[in-house]
Amino acid sequence: MKRRVPLIITFLMGVLMVVTFFIPREPFGSFEQRMLVWFSILGGFTLLLGLDSLVKHHFRRIIRKRKDSFYSIVTLVSLFGTLAAGIVTWAKYGTPLEFASLEQIGSFYWVYWWIMVPLQSTVFALLAFFIASAAYRAFRARTFDATLLLVAAILVMIGKMTMGVVPAALILAVFLVAAGVYRFFVREPVLGIIFGSIGVALGVLVIIFPAAKIAQIAPQVQEWIMSVPQMAARRGILIGVTLGAVAMSIRIILGIERTYLSST
Amino acid sequence: MSFANLLGLWVAATLTIAILSFLYRDNPLYKFAEHVYVGVSAAYFIIYSAKFTMELQLINEFKSNLEAYLQQGSTSGLVEALLLIIPTILGILMLTRWVGPKIGWISRWPIAFTIGLGAGLGITGGIQGVLLPQVQATIEPLWVSPFSGANLWAAVGSLLMILGVVSTLIYFYFSRPHRGFIGVVSRIGIIFIMVSFGAAFGATVMARVSLLIGRLYFLVNEWIGGTIDFIQAL
Amino acid sequence: MKFIRWVTNIDRRIIFLLMFVVVLVPILIDIPLETDVGPTVEAAYTAVDTLPPGSVIMLSVDYDATSYPECHPMIVAVSNHAFSKGLRIILVAHIPTGLPLGQAAVEEAAFEYNKLHKQEYDAAIKQAITTYPDTSSVEFRQVREDAAVKYKKRYGVDYVNLGFRPGLASIMVGMGREIRDFYAQDYKSTDVDSLPMMKRVHNYEDIALLASFAHGKQVEYWIQYAGARYGQKIIAGVTGVVIPDLYPFLQSKQLSGLIGGLKGANEYEFLLGRKGLGTKGMPAQSTAHILVIFLIVLGTIFEFILSILSRRKS
Numbered sequence: 001m002k003r004r005v006p007l008i009i010t011f012l013m014g015v016l017m018v019v020t021f022f023i024p025r026e027p028f029g030s031f032e033q034r035m036l037v038w039f040s041i042l043g044g045f046t047l048l049l050g051l052d053s054l055v056k057h058h059f060r061r062i063i064r065k066r067k068d069s070f071y072s073i074v075t076l077v078s079l080f081g082t083l084a085a086g087i088v089t090w091a092k093y094g095t096p097l098e099f100a101s102l103e104q105i106g107s108f109y110w111v112y113w114w115i116m117v118p119l120q121s122t123v124f125a126l127l128a129f130f131i132a133s134a135a136y137r138a139f140r141a142r143t144f145d146a147t148l149l150l151v152a153a154i155l156v157m158i159g160k161m162t163m164g165v166v167p168a169a170l171i172l173a174v175f176l177v178a179a180g181v182y183r184f185f186v187r188e189p190v191l192g193i194i195f196g197s198i199g200v201a202l203g204v205l206v207i208i209f210p211a212a213k214i215a216q217i218a219p220q221v222q223e224w225i226m227s228v229p230q231m232a233a234r235r236g237i238l239i240g241v242t243l244g245a246v247a248m249s250i251r252i253i254l255g256i257e258r259t260y261l262s263s264t
Numbered sequence: 265m266s267f268a269n270l271l272g273l274w275v276a277a278t279l280t281i282a283i284l285s286f287l288y289r290d291n292p293l294y295k296f297a298e299h300v301y302v303g304v305s306a307a308y309f310i311i312y313s314a315k316f317t318m319e320l321q322l323i324n325e326f327k328s329n330l331e332a333y334l335q336q337g338s339t340s341g342l343v344e345a346l347l348l349i350i351p352t353i354l355g356i357l358m359l360t361r362w363v364g365p366k367i368g369w370i371s372r373w374p375i376a377f378t379i380g381l382g383a384g385l386g387i388t389g390g391i392q393g394v395l396l397p398q399v400q401a402t403i404e405p406l407w408v409s410p411f412s413g414a415n416l417w418a419a420v421g422s423l424l425m426i427l428g429v430v431s432t433l434i435y436f437y438f439s440r441p442h443r444g445f446i447g448v449v450s451r452i453g454i455i456f457i458m459v460s461f462g463a464a465f466g467a468t469v470m471a472r473v474s475l476l477i478g479r480l481y482f483l484v485n486e487w488i489g490g491t492i493d494f495i496q497a498l
Numbered sequence: 499m500k501f502i503r504w505v506t507n508i509d510r511r512i513i514f515l516l517m518f519v520v521v522l523v524p525i526l527i528d529i530p531l532e533t534d535v536g537p538t539v540e541a542a543y544t545a546v547d548t549l550p551p552g553s554v555i556m557l558s559v560d561y562d563a564t565s566y567p568e569c570h571p572m573i574v575a576v577s578n579h580a581f582s583k584g585l586r587i588i589l590v591a592h593i594p595t596g597l598p599l600g601q602a603a604v605e606e607a608a609f610e611y612n613k614l615h616k617q618e619y620d621a622a623i624k625q626a627i628t629t630y631p632d633t634s635s636v637e638f639r640q641v642r643e644d645a646a647v648k649y650k651k652r653y654g655v656d657y658v659n660l661g662f663r664p665g666l667a668s669i670m671v672g673m674g675r676e677i678r679d680f681y682a683q684d685y686k687s688t689d690v691d692s693l694p695m696m697k698r699v700h701n702y703e704d705i706a707l708l709a710s711f712a713h714g715k716q717v718e719y720w721i722q723y724a725g726a727r728y729g730q731k732i733i734a735g736v737t738g739v740v741i742p743d744l745y746p747f748l749q750s751k752q753l754s755g756l757i758g759g760l761k762g763a764n765e766y767e768f769l770l771g772r773k774g775l776g777t778k779g780m781p782a783q784s785t786a787h788i789l790v791i792f793l794i795v796l797g798t799i800f801e802f803i804l805s806i807l808s809r810r811k812s
Binding site: 002005006007009010011012013014015016017018021034035036037038039040041042043044045046047048049050051052054068071072074075076077078079080081082083086087090095096097102103104105108110111112113114115116117118119120121122123124125126127128129130131135145146148149150151152153154155156157160224225226227228229230231232233234235236237238239240242243245246248249250252253260261 | 266267268269271272273275276277279280283284286287295296297298299300301302303304305306307308309310311312313315316317318321322347350351352354355356358359361362369372373374375376377378379380381382383384385386387388390391392394395398399402421424425426427428429430431432433435436453454455456457458459460461462463464465466467468469470472473475476478479482
């Protein structure tokens with residue numbers, strides 16, 4: 001019961017999906033459709049899965065009066081407060097998400113717009129600071145590959161600017177020259193000359209050409225990197241990953257891969 | 265602007281600053297905002313589940329099918345209504361995890377249902393949607409970019425692309441040691457992969473910066489600007 | 499040597515402060531800038547622009563506030579563009595916490611359109627009253643309806659919000675047969691059949707274009723399950739992080755256009771002649787890029803020097 005039934009269900013569902021793909025006619029088509037609808041309904045239940053552990057965890061913290069129990073109260077008050085807002089708005093408008101209710105303090109939409117959105121987006125905005133710090137501390141161009149990676153990254157960034165392209169390109173030129181000089185010290189003079197001369201050439205070009213022209217070329221360089229070398233590697237990886245995913249799906253259906261059963 | 269939205273602006277601005285204060289150091293204000301976030305988002309999932317799945321997909325669907333049976337005597341309506349009990353039971357079985365491991369194992373049944381269905385879809389989707397079209401698009405003779413006309417530059421690009429795809433695939437082919445010819449090709453593959461990772465890093469920087477712009481734009485233009493507008497309107 | 503070591507280990511809060519200033523200042527000054535439009539955004543714009551009036555475009559909200567500044571200006575721009583071209587919008591969402599954002603974008607676009615054409619609408623009604631004084635007559639109603647079709651965007655007629663349903667891939671596959679199997683009712687529990695614009699919409703064959711605004715893998719799912727399986731034409735508006743993942747699909751023409759990141763939003767707004775967050779944010783984006791590039795280069799040059807000096811010593 002604990003293992004065999006799930007394996008049979010997985011096998012039947014997987015085979016059904018593949019069969020109906022090739023034979024979409026009735027009765028397979030409508031049967032598949034029903035399974036897809038059920039899948040969606042089950043998804044609605046999974047939205048609730050993490051809830052019990054969250055509530056239990058915070059209730060426990062409050063009851064045991066741990067030192068951070070104040071924050072647990074905050075979490076539970078926000079949870080039940082938002083729930084109440086949702087239910088009240090729902091009862092009033094027939095839906096919790098009535099756009100007009102934004103004008104009412106404490107409505108579900110109001111809570112979303114003025115509490116949820118700022119919290120969610122600011123938490124992620126913190127990453128801008130961390131990536132700036134990482135750029136300064138973590139990225140090193142000691143090897144040829146790492147240098148190439150950084151040059152590609154800088155070119156992409158330059159291609160996504162609407163002003164200041166010239167100073168950015170000059171910084172890149174300085175970087176290339178420095179990388180070239182460094183290559184000499186690690187006894188790779190050929191690469192050193194290549195990097196150095198590209199750097200010098202870039203610097204000269206940026207100074208000679210009018211700024212408007214440079215600003216026009218930069219996005220095209222970016223587009224080329226994205227659509228040719230980047231795309232090629234990405235496609236290689238994509239094909240590899242998809243082959244792996246298809247193989248994994250087959251293993252799951254055949255019951256060879258069973259790790260999903262050990263999660264409970 | 266209404267008073268509700270003015271108040272909202274100030275709540276939002278306070279929370280934004282509370283989160284940003286984490287940059288100086290971890291502090292009670294940040295912790296407070298963080299815990300509000302956890303609570304509010306959990307409530308959202310409950311309401312969504314209740315509105316869109318429980319009400320629309322289950323209760324209303326059940327009601328309309330039952331009505332069709334009661335009013336028009338449509339037996340298919342009755343069957344449809346009764347069939348809805350199955351996903352409901354499966355869903356409830358899924359939630360047996362709440363109770364604990366003693367009964368929780370039964371949640372494997374609905375999980376097996378979703379895993380099996382997902383795996384089946386993944387096979388056909390992966391082959392039809394990714395493998396075949398991606399391979400096909402690679403072996404097109406001297407590819408012409410859809411966005412730029414046919415020219416020598418495009419032909420060079422398309423040759424480079426073929427080289428890039430093949431060498432990347434070979435780099436990830438570990439069944440043979442990377443020596444000799446395979447070694448050379450996989451070395452070329454690394455170069456392409458490095459450019460790709462670099463491009464991805466550049467794009468990521470861009471995305472992260474945008475998020476910060478959004479918040480500072482809100483603080484400057486919506487919060488301060490909006491408050492000034494409100495005062496002027498008085 | 500000491501100095502360089504000190505500088506490389508500088509308190510990171512100084513870098514945070516630099517970042518803050520570099521982003522804040524351009525926002526305070528508000529610099530107007532023009533932009534070049536890249537081929538992928540132009541393709542997306544053309545895909546929307548060339549649809550015949552009355553076509554149905556499906557907007558899928560596959561992002562939430564975690565990527566608000568990137569995806570939101572895009573969906574705002576595309577909604578406005580669609581309304582100005584007489585297209586009809588179906589809004590769906592695959593990220594629950596993103597739905598209200600998409601809803602706000604479409605509702606505000608409709609509001610803006612109605613405000614812009616209010617005078618024309620009022621004039622048409624005035625004209626109708628003088629021609630047909632009996633406001634309950636069939637003729638008057640017909641003229642009023644004609645005016646509304648031209649100058650007003652109404653819920654159920656020009657746009658619908660089908661709300662959120664869980665299931666992602668399963669819904670994408672299932673909608674190829676019948677949308678109602680998943681969305682029998684809209685977000686307000688109104689029967690989809692009672693909404694005028696949905697009467698003739700059943701599956702992808704009735705949807706001219708699908709636009710996914712995403713911050714994850716959702717576009718790839720759309721391509722696999724709606725694009726490859728049912729031949730649905732798809733464009734995407736995505737965050738910077740997702741851009742590189744989608745280039746293989748652009749080249750294989752499985753994706754008909756791509757709006758990428760804040761710059762992409764900026765380009766779309768430029769084509770549309772609107773000034774939204776995409777346009778207003780770009781100066782700050784540019785200065786921040788310069789700062790990051792500068793930091794990378796400075797960090798690596800210090801590293802070079804340290805490495806060379808330590809080699810000398812040994």
